[in-house]
Amino acid sequence: MADLFNHGGRSCSVPGCTAPARNDHSHLCEAHRQRQRRHGHVRQRGITKALLRPYVARVRGIIDKDTTGQLAAALHQLHALLGDRARQSVADALSGRPGSKWERIAGQEVAKVVEATNALDCAALVAGLFLLRDEEPGQFVSEDGFRFQLARLFRAQTDLAFGSYWDQEAGKTKTVYRDLSPRATAALARWVVDAYARFVGHVVAWDRQERTRQAEALEALDAAFAAMKP
Numbered sequence: 001m002a003d004l005f006n007h008g009g010r011s012c013s014v015p016g017c018t019a020p021a022r023n024d025h026s027h028l029c030e031a032h033r034q035r036q037r038r039h040g041h042v043r044q045r046g047i048t049k050a051l052l053r054p055y056v057a058r059v060r061g062i063i064d065k066d067t068t069g070q071l072a073a074a075l076h077q078l079h080a081l082l083g084d085r086a087r088q089s090v091a092d093a094l095s096g097r098p099g100s101k102w103e104r105i106a107g108q109e110v111a112k113v114v115e116a117t118n119a120l121d122c123a124a125l126v127a128g129l130f131l132l133r134d135e136e137p138g139q140f141v142s143e144d145g146f147r148f149q150l151a152r153l154f155r156a157q158t159d160l161a162f163g164s165y166w167d168q169e170a171g172k173t174k175t176v177y178r179d180l181s182p183r184a185t186a187a188l189a190r191w192v193v194d195a196y197a198r199f200v201g202h203v204v205a206w207d208r209q210e211r212t213r214q215a216e217a218l219e220a221l222d223a224a225f226a227a228m229k230p
């Protein structure tokens with residue numbers, strides 16, 4: 001077997017990383033190569049469900065404000081359309097219509113996730129991640145970093161994205177996230193962004209307005225106290 005690492009040669013190209021680079025075109029060490037593949041950027045960290053939870057809850061709160069049922073109905077429709085389009089693209093690919101392998105894989109994954117999830121959960125998850133980026137842009141090192149998290153969290157809603165194996169040493173079953181290839185991940189993120197862009201736009205605008213009103217109320221409070229002068 002060829003030696004993957006170029007021991008006598010260069011180290012990883014990520015600044016500050018002294019691990020030996022793999023002997024391939026990436027010029028990255030194994031850890032950074034994996035992070036790049038999995039997260040879309042060598043410095044992107046995985047967004048945890050715990051970090052995302054309050055943002056998802058805020059989106060649920062916005063959805064709950066609609067008492068007519070129109071918003072929920074529209075989100076159910078978006079979800080169903082996304083599933084239909086994904087299944088159609090898979091059927092087209094199977095019938096020999098030309099298209100990229102990545103698009104087909106992404107379509108398959110989207111169809112599976114839609115099948116296994118609730119429309120409102122999906123919508124809240126997607127918009128929640130956009131809200132997180134709006135308020136904590138530092139969580140994402142690049143657009144790819146963001147999109148890979150989106151694809152990853154979208155898939156992680158179901159256990160379809162996970163495989164399990166028996167860990168002999170630990171004496172128990174372990175679960176691992178099964179990565180899609182970077183190109184399939186990017187394609188999946190496109191599916192999701194395209195489907196939810198309009199909803200996300202509304203949610204982010206609504207949330208900003210709420211935050212502005214809150215800030216204005218606090219400013220008014222400060223001004224009132226400043227004017228009273230004991």
Ligand SMILES: [Zn+2]
Pocket residue numbers: 012013014017018019028029030031032
């Ligand atoms: Zn490295």
